[in-house]
Amino acid sequence: MKKNSFYFVMLLAGITLLAATKPSVKSPYGFTKGNPEIKSISALSFGKDGILFIGDSKGASVFALETKDAKTGNASAIAIEKIDEKIASALGTTKENINITDMAVNPVSKKLYISVQFTDGTPAILKVDNEKIEAVSLKEVNFSSIALNDVYAEDAKDARGRPMRVSTISDLGFDNGKVLVSGLSNKEFSSTFRSIPFPFTDKQDQASLEMYHASHGRYETTSPIRTFTTGKINGKDYLIASYTCTPLVLYPLDELKSGMHVKGRTVAEMGSGNTPIDMTTITKNGETYLIMGNTAKPVSEVNYKNIAAFEGTLTERVAGTAGTVFVQVPTLTKVLQMDKLDNTRVVIMQKKDNGSIDLMTANNDTL
Amino acid sequence: MQSGLSKWLNLLFFVLVLTACNNHASEIRIIWAGEQARGITIPEKEVTGISKDSIHIRLLSDSSSSNILGDFKNKDGLVFEPVIPFTRGMTYGVYSGDKKISSITIPFADENDAPKVITVYPLQDTLPENLLKMYIQFSKPMKEGLSAENVLLIKNNKDTLRDVFLNLQPELWNEDRTVLTIWLDPGRIKRDLQPNLKLGNPLQKNEKYELIISQNWRNVHGQKLKKDHSKTFIVSSRDSLSPITEQWKIHPPKNSNKELLTVELNEPLDHFLLMECLSIRNSKGLPVKGKFEITDNDMRFHFTPTDLWARGNYSIRILSKLEDLAGNNLNKVFDRDTKTSKQPGTKEYYEKGFTIQ
Incomplete structure (x- = not known):
């Protein structure tokens, strides 16, 4: 009896403690302080002021996290061999038990952030600072989140009341005050693309996209976007997207609004049997280049000037490659992750022939 | 939050x-x-x-x-x-x-808790040549990222097929990591795409296949499956038609108690999409609360209302994204020929009426 009373008192103490730690602090971005309930991390991308956007596929949400890492830093080259083993060791396990799901460079501090998923699904975010691996706390932090709109039928739930639909977030970006999210559902083989104003409100736009796959002569293709970036071409803002089998497609950003069905303009076919992993841009001799990391092909680069000059769209079936001219960097194959370090360099996570997963920095001389 | x-x-x-x-x-x-x-x-x-x-x-x-x-x-x-x-x-x-x-x-998990495969969808043993996806349901949450090495497709008991499934990262798991969706490579199913021209359709008509899920697949605690799981099937013709709801046969409840509504489908449909694309509406178009059950290898469904049926007209509302096993939905076929196929439908849902006497 005495013991029971003890537990009861402790239970009350627990409730009081929880009540006391309820999110309360407001911030200009609409953040509250607390523990974000992040179920998985599929994609990372930075906004302004060190705000990290986290794409949570399992939770069908996007989180915005204040990293407090907003002090301007120097972009020093990153080179770490066997990064997967080092991360596993810092997490108290071995490399077989973790998946590296994405990485992003904080454009302000130039620190590299890497998301990892443990074998039981527990997600973690790590920060790489001069070869030192640190944990990014997901407890008692300033954050906000938005659930991705999805239409469920009345009875689209299993016996335990959970929706049966599964979506994954394939890429995430931030442009001009909006979080951009590309995704894939487990049910229909098609793309969803969302544009969500930040700070988060109730508003989000979801457009359906269609492109002409020029390695596919006659039949319609609605495939999921694998990776994207945004850029100005001939003075107009575009979503620049790529898909498995590597077509490069432009969509005018101002047309990507709810309920719109937007047909993209295919400006290049960059080879079948390949999945593009990440896209970014660098500057070389005063010109902007699109840099794309791939699973099966080497890193490809396309001069924006050539994209701008290619005014048509590929509509005839092609074998191999076609459209805008691009070049490949033969040494940079099997890219697992890639992000921009600064205007002239990208950080690449690459699987070497000996199986080692290494982080390296490529500058515009090699690219 | x-x-x-x-x-x-x-x-x-x-x-x-x-x-x-x-x-x-x-x-x-x-x-x-x-x-x-x-x-x-x-x-x-x-x-x-x-x-x-x-x-x-x-x-x-x-x-x-x-x-x-x-x-x-x-x-x-x-x-x-x-x-x-x-x-x-x-x-x-x-x-x-x-x-x-x-x-x-840290002790290993209890051996008795080892995971197993509960079932593989589609449940049929004859599947269309252009089958688009399969679902594997496990008894326990599984480790992600292992499907490529643990799902094998063997043709006519001898050839292990390569590049049949789409290698998606991240894989399509449900929230508790017990159901995995795997896609047969759409690039090989869609006619005229490079992978289709180079490698051909993943499945061939009249051939026999065995899907093997290896015992080496581990759950989130590192435990292997209790045993291999195998599903054999024969491949039939390509299915190039959208599901036709007009051909569904409705067996309405005979009176206004809580009797079952039963609907026979004209072909097997995607199990998980069936679960989320159906609703029953009353004469005002409002949803009727109740429970769906899918039986007969995804060829039939039943609906039991929570409250009594009332006399009058009802409808079955079917979202147009409902697909058959080849990914053809109510509005359009998966592999649409832009020159010869009819224009895709644009309806969000289709309805079929029935009356309780």
């Missing part, structure tokens, strides 16, 4: 920690949250006289291991919570500087 459930789980965790700490045991103890080893408690006597700042935890089996990232707290001893749970079967050392003070091994 915290959900009610998670608050209570936190509270439960808090109570469990207290319970553990109240035990006055003299050894390092594991703090469990469900099946996760979420932390350890190092008894005060183990660290008496040692600067707390010098204490850290390392993985013992790894000679080059670094200090594990996590948080220390003082709670009836020194509590360490790593960023991710401790790994089953691994041994961890408690160090003061470079000196090992103590160690603890």
